[in-house]
Amino acid sequence: MANEARAFSPERPEDRRFMAAAIRFAARHAGRTGTNPAVGTLIVRDDRDGRGPRIVGRGVTALGGRPHAEAGALAEAGDLARGATAYVTLEPCAHHGRTPPCAEALVAAGIARVVSAAADPDMRVDGKGHAMLIAGGVEVTPRVMAAEAARGIEGYLTRHRRGRPGITLKLALSRDGRIGIRGGGQVKITGPVSDSQTHLVRARHDAILVGAGTALEDDPRLDCRLPGMADRSPARIILDPNLRVSPEMTVAKTARNVSTMIATFETADPERRAALAAAGVSFIACVADPETGRVALPELLEDLAATGISSILVEGGAMIAESFLQADLVDRLILVTGPEAIGAAGIAAPIDVDAARRRYALLRQDVFGADAWYEFSCGAA
Numbered sequence: 001m002a003n004e005a006r007a008f009s010p011e012r013p014e015d016r017r018f019m020a021a022a023i024r025f026a027a028r029h030a031g032r033t034g035t036n037p038a039v040g041t042l043i044v045r046d047d048r049d050g051r052g053p054r055i056v057g058r059g060v061t062a063l064g065g066r067p068h069a070e071a072g073a074l075a076e077a078g079d080l081a082r083g084a085t086a087y088v089t090l091e092p093c094a095h096h097g098r099t100p101p102c103a104e105a106l107v108a109a110g111i112a113r114v115v116s117a118a119a120d121p122d123m124r125v126d127g128k129g130h131a132m133l134i135a136g137g138v139e140v141t142p143r144v145m146a147a148e149a150a151r152g153i154e155g156y157l158t159r160h161r162r163g164r165p166g167i168t169l170k171l172a173l174s175r176d177g178r179i180g181i182r183g184g185g186q187v188k189i190t191g192p193v194s195d196s197q198t199h200l201v202r203a204r205h206d207a208i209l210v211g212a213g214t215a216l217e218d219d220p221r222l223d224c225r226l227p228g229m230a231d232r233s234p235a236r237i238i239l240d241p242n243l244r245v246s247p248e249m250t251v252a253k254t255a256r257n258v259s260t261m262i263a264t265f266e267t268a269d270p271e272r273r274a275a276l277a278a279a280g281v282s283f284i285a286c287v288a289d290p291e292t293g294r295v296a297l298p299e300l301l302e303d304l305a306a307t308g309i310s311s312i313l314v315e316g317g318a319m320i321a322e323s324f325l326q327a328d329l330v331d332r333l334i335l336v337t338g339p340e341a342i343g344a345a346g347i348a349a350p351i352d353v354d355a356a357r358r359r360y361a362l363l364r365q366d367v368f369g370a371d372a373w374y375e376f377s378c379g380a381a
């Protein structure tokens with residue numbers, strides 16, 4: 001460790017500013033890079049001609065995951081990359097896959113210095129990218145804004161470290177801590193600004209997950225409806241062990257447009273299954289938790305991670321939310337409270353803002369119209 005530290009060069013005053021810009025740039029493709037994390041790269045050069053440092057190349061992991069961000073930024077910079085500094089939000093890769101390693105490409109382009117943020121837990125990288133750069137004569141300054149960069153690729157990091165996708169649980173709560181009314185269909189709890197924020201959060205996740213109760217009660221669309229961002233709708237996962245969802249429901253009718261998976265038991269009615277499959281729905285076979293008889297969540301999440309899903313937004317309802325909380329499977333919790341009360345007939349939320357404050361670290365608090373938006377880090381990642 002001491003030798004490693006000696007090999008690195010110290011942070012410079014401008015580093016945080018450019019790294020913050022690279023992290024913002026990376027967010028453009030969050031949730032759209034397949035199994036790869038959304039990484040950002042900026043190539044910055046200072047010709048000491050009084051103009052100060054300037055960005056000459058920008059790259060973000062391409063849709064689907066390739067090419068990597070470094071390749072795009074180097075292509076844009078061209079010859080201007082020689083002698084420049086590259087700001088990369090994740091340690092550059094060091095392994096030969098379908099393309100040569102990014103660390104090698106940075107050396108070949110004549111980059112003089114690499115400033116990196118998050119460490120890559122992928123065993124094929126994990127320090128080897130930095131070592132390759134140093135061996136190639138490149139100065140390396142690691143871990144600049146590492147925590148901020150890691151937050152943007154939380155799902156990818158969780159999948160590597162824990163073998164399951166990163167989980168965000170989001171619930172809308174009435175003033176009196178209710179999430180809906182049983183038999184009352186979709187109950188409007190929050191206003192348009194929070195709703196747009198929710199759609200933005202959806203776009204940044206690989207998948208949205210709800211329980212059969214919500215699917216049947218609300219017949220939700222579970223897509224991203226922000227103008228111009230419809231193609232950023234994540235996959236939909238419905239936990240429906242007894243296959244209660246029918247082909248007439250919206251999720252099934254739109255399954256050809258947005259990937260829709262039902263997590264169900266092998267014993268589910270084969271005719272119903274065939275009708276849903278004909279509508280374009282796919283299935284994930286689940287096992288039952290021996291204690292509750294419900295879908296065993298750790299096994300399901302492991303299977304979903306194996307399909308390349310890195311981040312899931314769990315949008316309820318109450319039973320599903322409670323199961324994820326009880327199993328300690330929530331990494332990020334979003335609670336949005338609306339101004340109106342629902343009353344005693346409402347479904348009680350499994351957690352409220354006060355309880356969340358006691359258990360978790362508050363990351364963000366905002367006021368959106370008449371609503372309050374709270375985001376907690378649950379520390380599981």
Ligand SMILES: NC(=O)c1ccc[n+]([C@@H]2O[C@H](COP(=O)([O-])OP(=O)(O)OC[C@H]3O[C@@H](n4cnc5c(N)ncnc54)[C@H](OP(=O)(O)O)[C@@H]3O)[C@@H](O)[C@H]2O)c1
Nearest residue numbers: 171172179180211212213214294295316317318319320323
């Ligand atoms: N305010 C909000 O943020 C929000 C969000 C979503 C929904 N809602 C509201 O919540 C209500 C629905 O909530 P809900 O509690 O009835 O339904 P739910 O949580 O959406 O679904 C529960 C069902 O999921 C299935 N399931 C499979 N595995 C499970 C597991 N490990 N743990 C728990 N359930 C599992 C079970 O189906 P089987 O019974 O077939 O086994 C269970 O009955 C609706 O009124 C809806 O409007 C509110």
